[in-house]
Amino acid sequence: xxxxATLADITxxxxxxxxxxxDEAKPRMGFFTDTSICIGCxxxxxxxxxxxxxxxxxxxxxxxxxxxxxxxGANSWRHVAFVEQRxxxxxxxxxxxxxxxxLMSSDVCKHxxxxxxxxxxxxxxxxxxxxxxxxxxxxxxxxxxxxxxACPFGVLDKRHLPASGPEDPTPLELPMLGKKEDGRVWKCTxxxxxxxxxxxxxxxxxxxxxxxxxxxxxxxxDRADQRLAKLQEQGWNGARLYGRDPExxxxxxxxxxxxxxxPEVYGLPPDPVVPTKDLRRMWASAALAAGAVxxxxxxxxxxxxx
Amino acid sequence: xxxxxSITAVGTEMxxxxxxxxxxxxxxxxxIPWYFFTGGIAGASxxxxxxxxxxxxxxLAKRSLYVAAAADIVSPVLLISDLGRPERFLNMFRVFxxxxxxxxxxxxLGASGTASGTAAFLELLxxxxxxxxxxxxxxxxxxxxxxxxxxxxxxxxxIPVWHEARxxxxxxxxxxxxxxxxAASTMLVPPAEAGPARRxxxxxxxxxxxxxxxxQARLGMVGEVYHRGESGKYSAIAKLCTTTxxxxxxxxxxxxxxxxxxxxxxxxxGEASLRWSVFKAGFQSARDPKYTVVPQRERIRASAKNGx
Numbered sequence: 001x002x003x004x005a006t007l008a009d010i011t012x013x014x015x016x017x018x019x020x021x022x023d024e025a026k027p028r029m030g031f032f033t034d035t036s037i038c039i040g041c042x043x044x045x046x047x048x049x050x051x052x053x054x055x056x057x058x059x060x061x062x063x064x065x066x067x068x069x070x071x072x073g074a075n076s077w078r079h080v081a082f083v084e085q086r087x088x089x090x091x092x093x094x095x096x097x098x099x100x101x102x103l104m105s106s107d108v109c110k111h112x113x114x115x116x117x118x119x120x121x122x123x124x125x126x127x128x129x130x131x132x133x134x135x136x137x138x139x140x141x142x143x144x145x146x147x148x149x150a151c152p153f154g155v156l157d158k159r160h161l162p163a164s165g166p167e168d169p170t171p172l173e174l175p176m177l178g179k180k181e182d183g184r185v186w187k188c189t190x191x192x193x194x195x196x197x198x199x200x201x202x203x204x205x206x207x208x209x210x211x212x213x214x215x216x217x218x219x220x221x222d223r224a225d226q227r228l229a230k231l232q233e234q235g236w237n238g239a240r241l242y243g244r245d246p247e248x249x250x251x252x253x254x255x256x257x258x259x260x261x262x263p264e265v266y267g268l269p270p271d272p273v274v275p276t277k278d279l280r281r282m283w284a285s286a287a288l289a290a291g292a293v294x295x296x297x298x299x300x301x302x303x304x305x306x
Numbered sequence: 307x308x309x310x311x312s313i314t315a316v317g318t319e320m321x322x323x324x325x326x327x328x329x330x331x332x333x334x335x336x337x338i339p340w341y342f343f344t345g346g347i348a349g350a351s352x353x354x355x356x357x358x359x360x361x362x363x364x365x366l367a368k369r370s371l372y373v374a375a376a377a378d379i380v381s382p383v384l385l386i387s388d389l390g391r392p393e394r395f396l397n398m399f400r401v402f403x404x405x406x407x408x409x410x411x412x413x414x415l416g417a418s419g420t421a422s423g424t425a426a427f428l429e430l431l432x433x434x435x436x437x438x439x440x441x442x443x444x445x446x447x448x449x450x451x452x453x454x455x456x457x458x459x460x461x462x463x464x465i466p467v468w469h470e471a472r473x474x475x476x477x478x479x480x481x482x483x484x485x486x487x488x489a490a491s492t493m494l495v496p497p498a499e500a501g502p503a504r505r506x507x508x509x510x511x512x513x514x515x516x517x518x519x520x521x522q523a524r525l526g527m528v529g530e531v532y533h534r535g536e537s538g539k540y541s542a543i544a545k546l547c548t549t550t551x552x553x554x555x556x557x558x559x560x561x562x563x564x565x566x567x568x569x570x571x572x573x574x575x576g577e578a579s580l581r582w583s584v585f586k587a588g589f590q591s592a593r594d595p596k597y598t599v600v601p602q603r604e605r606i607r608a609s610a611k612n613g614x
Contacts, residue, residue: 064324071326081323120462122409123397142397143390145333146408149463149592154330158390183390264599267323271602275462275469276405282472283404286458289476290450296484296513297353300505305361306498 017128028132029195031204031212031255032220033106034227035266036236038211040066040104044078047206051191052077055159065102071267072107074159077188078203079107081266090235101237105266106203106212109134109155109188110243111254112274117147117156117187119276132217133190133254143183152250152272156187190255217254224258236260242268249273320603322595329464329592337388339585341381342456343578345415346483347490348377349453352422354487354503356446365499368429370491374445375426378419385415407459411452418452421445453483460588466528466598467591468584474521475584481517485510485548486577489555493570497560504559504566507573511552514580515545528597531590532583540583547576 018025048054057075062068065082072079081104088099115134118126125140126147136156147156159182191201199205204214213220224241231239238261243253249272263270322328332338351374358367386395398412421444428438457475460468468475488506495503518541522529532541551572558565591597 062324073330083323116464119403119405120408122401122403122406122412123394124401124403125397140394140397140400141391142394144388144398144408145390146406146459146463148330149332149465149468149588151330152464154328154464154592157330158333185390262321264321264328264595264603265323267326267328267595269328269598269602271606272464275464278472279405279462282458282461282476285473286407286451286454286476289454289457289480292477293350293450293453293480293484294353296481296509297350297357297487297502297506300354300488300502300509301357301361303505304501305358305363306366306501 017132018130021130024130026130026132028217028254029190029215030111030133030217030220030253031108031190031201031214032224032258033108033255034211034213034224034258035103035105036211036227036231036239036258036260037209038080038104038106039209040080040082040102041208042069042080043206043208044106044203044212045069045076045080047202048078048188051194051202052189054186072109072153072155072187073157074182074186077108077186081105081107083261083265085261087237087261089237091237092235101260103260103266105257105259106207107266107268108203108255109190110153110250110256111188111190113246113251113254114274114277115250116150116152116274116276119274119279120146120150122146129192129195131190131192131195133192133195135189135192136185136187138184138186141184143185145185147185150275152269152274156185158182159184159186188255220256224256227258231258238262249277320596320599322599326595327593328595328598331589331592332463332465333390334585335388337384339581340578341384341388342479342581342585343482343486344377344381344384345456346453346479346577346581347486348374348381348418348422349449349451350480350483350487350506351377351490352418352442352445352449354491354506356442358502359442361502363499363502366491366495366503369494370487370503371422371426371429371442373487373490373494374422374449378415378422378445381415382419407455407462411455411459414448414452414455418445418448421448450480454480460584463588464598465588465591466601467525467531467587470525470528470601471521474517474524478514478517478521478584479581481510481513482577482580483510485514486574489551489570489573489577492555492559493567493574497563497566500559500566504555507570508552508556511548511573511576514548514577518545518580528591528601531587531597535586535590537583537586537590540579540586544576544580544583547572547579549576551576 055075067082069076069079083103085101089101111133118134125137200214204212242259243256246252351370355367355371386392403409421441425438425441454476457479461472461475484506488503491503492500531537551569554569
C-alpha cells in the first residue's frame with residue numbers, strides 16, 4: 001500500500017509482517033463481531049477480565065441503558081455498548097407506534113492493518129505478532145503514553161491503580177497490582193497466550209450466541225459478507241459492515257463488526273484514518289521548519305552581529 | 307440528548323454514544339508542554355550560539371551556549387518524570403523508528419543534549435577547544451530539528467486539532483523556539499551585544515502570531531478550541547505577553563537593560579503560554595466527539611460526491 005507511510009516504505013525494509021516471521025508466520029487471525037445477535041450478556045467482558053487478570057475499572061452506575069463500562073480502556077478490553085432507539089428493527093415495519101430496538105455491540109481493539117499505536121511506540125513495546133495482531137509487551141512499555149492519543153478509536157489507555165490503603169478493596173493479589181501505580185498502557189492482546197496454545201480468545205469462547213466469532217481473517221470476511229447479504233435480504237434496518245474493507249483509512253481491521261446503525265452511534269469513528277498515513281509529508285514539513293529556524297537565526301545577524 | 311443516543315452539535319446534526327468521547331485524551335502531564343518550551347529554547351539557542359561564535363560575538367555565543375545546555379539538561383528530566391515507568395527511560399533507545407516522532411526525537415535530544423552539555427562544560431573549563439567546537443557544531447546541527455519535531459510529534463496523533471494542523475505545527479513550534487531562545491539571551495546579554503537575540507525574539511513573536519492565525523483559520527470548526535476553555539485562556543495570554551514583550555524590546559531594548567529583561571521575560575512567558583494553549587487544545591479536541599465525527603462525516607460526504 002504505497003498510500004501509507006509505513007516503517008517499511010520509509011526505510012525500504014521488508015514489510016514487518018508476515019515476512020519477518022519466516023516459517024513461523026501464521027495466517028492473520030481476528031474477530032468478526034456480529035452485533036445483530038449480541039444479547040448484551042457481557043460474558044465477553046467477564047471472560048476477558050478473568051483470563052487476562054484485568055483489574056476492576058471502578059463500580060459506577062451511569063444510567064446509560066445497561067452500560068456501566070462506558071468505554072474501552074486500560075482495564076476494559078471488551079466493552080458492550082447498549083443503545084436504545086425508537087427505530088423499527090426492520091425497514092418494512094411501521095416507523096410510528098411502539099417501534100423500539102435495543103442495539104448491543106461488544107467493542108474491542110481493532111488490531112488495525114496499519115496500527116497507529118504500533119507505528120508511534122518509541123520503545124518497540126507494541127509489536128505485531130505472527131498472527132498479525134497488535135500486542136503491548138508489558139515488560140518493555142515505559143508508559144510514555146504516545147499510543148493513547150494516537151489511536152483513532154481511543155482504545156489504549158494508561159493504567160492507574162487506586163492508591164493502596166486499609167480500605168482499598170483491591171480484588172487481585174498479584175505482586176504488583178494495587179500496590180503501586182502501574183503507569184503502563186494496556187489493551188486487548190487478542191489473547192496472544194491462548195492463540196499460542198491453539199485456543200480461541202476468552203471472549204469468543206465465552207460468547208453464548210457466537211456474536212463474537214474468532215478465526216482466520218479471510219474466512220471471517222467471507223462469512224461477514226454472507227451474513228450481511230442475509231440481513232439485507234430480510235430487511236434489517238441499517239445493517240452494515242464496519243472495518244471489513246482493506247482499503248479503508250487503517251487498511252482494514254483485524255477485528256471488524258457488523259453494525260445496525262452508523263458507527264458513531266456506538267461510539268466509533270465513522271471514517272478512521274491512521275495518523276501516520278501522511279507521515280512522509282509531515283516529516284518534510286518538520287525538516288522545512290527546521291531549515292526555517294536555522295535561516296531565522298542566521299537572518300537575525302544580518303542587521304549586525306552585536 | 308435524544309432518546310436514540312444522539313446529540314446535536316451546534317449547527318450540525320451529529321450522533322454519538324451518550325455524548326462520550328471517541329478518542330482518549332492524552333495522558334501527558336504538565337512536564338510535556340514545559341518540555342516543548344525548554345526543548346525549543348535549547349534547539350534555537352545552540353544555533354544562536356554557533357552563529358554568534360562565527361560572527362565574532364563571543365559574549366552572546368557563550369551565554370546562549372549556557373542557555374542551550376541548561377535547557378538541554380532540564381528537558382530529559384521533564385520527559386523522564388512524565389513517564390509512567392521512569393526507571394525504564396533507557397527503553398527509548400532500544401530502537402530507532404522513523405514512524406515514531408518520539409523515537410526520532412529521543413535520539414535527537416540525546417545527541418543535542420550530550421553535545422551542548424559537553425560544549426558548555428568545556429567552555430567553562432576553557433580547555434580542549436577542538437572538541438568544544440565539534441560539540442558546538444553537533445549541537446547546532448541537531449538544534450533546529452529539536453525545535454520542530456515536537457510539533458510533528460503531537461500532529462502524529464488522532465487528535466483532530468493537532469493532526470489537521472500537521473503542516474503548521476512544526477513551523478509554529480520552530481518560530482516559538484526562535485522567539486524564546488532570542489528572549490532568553492536578550493535577558494542575559496548587555497543590550498549593546500544582544501542585537502541578534504533581540505531580533506530573534508521580535509521576529510519570532512511576529513512569526514508565531516502569524517502562524518497561529520493561519521493555523522486556526524485553516525482548522526475551521528476544529529480550531530475553535532483555541533478560543534474556548536483553558537486553551538483559549540492560554541492563547542489570549544500568549545498573544546498579549548508576546549506582543550507587549552516584542553514591542554518593548556523593539557522600542558527600548560537597544561538602550562535599556564531593564565527593558566530588555568522585562569521584554570524578554572514577557573516574550574518567554576508568552577511563548578510558554580502558547581505551548582500550553584496548543585497542549586490544552588488537544589485535550590479539549592479529544593473530549594468532544596463532534597470534533598472527531600463531524601470532519602469525518604464531511605470527508606465521507608466529499609469522497610462520495612467525488613466518486614459519483
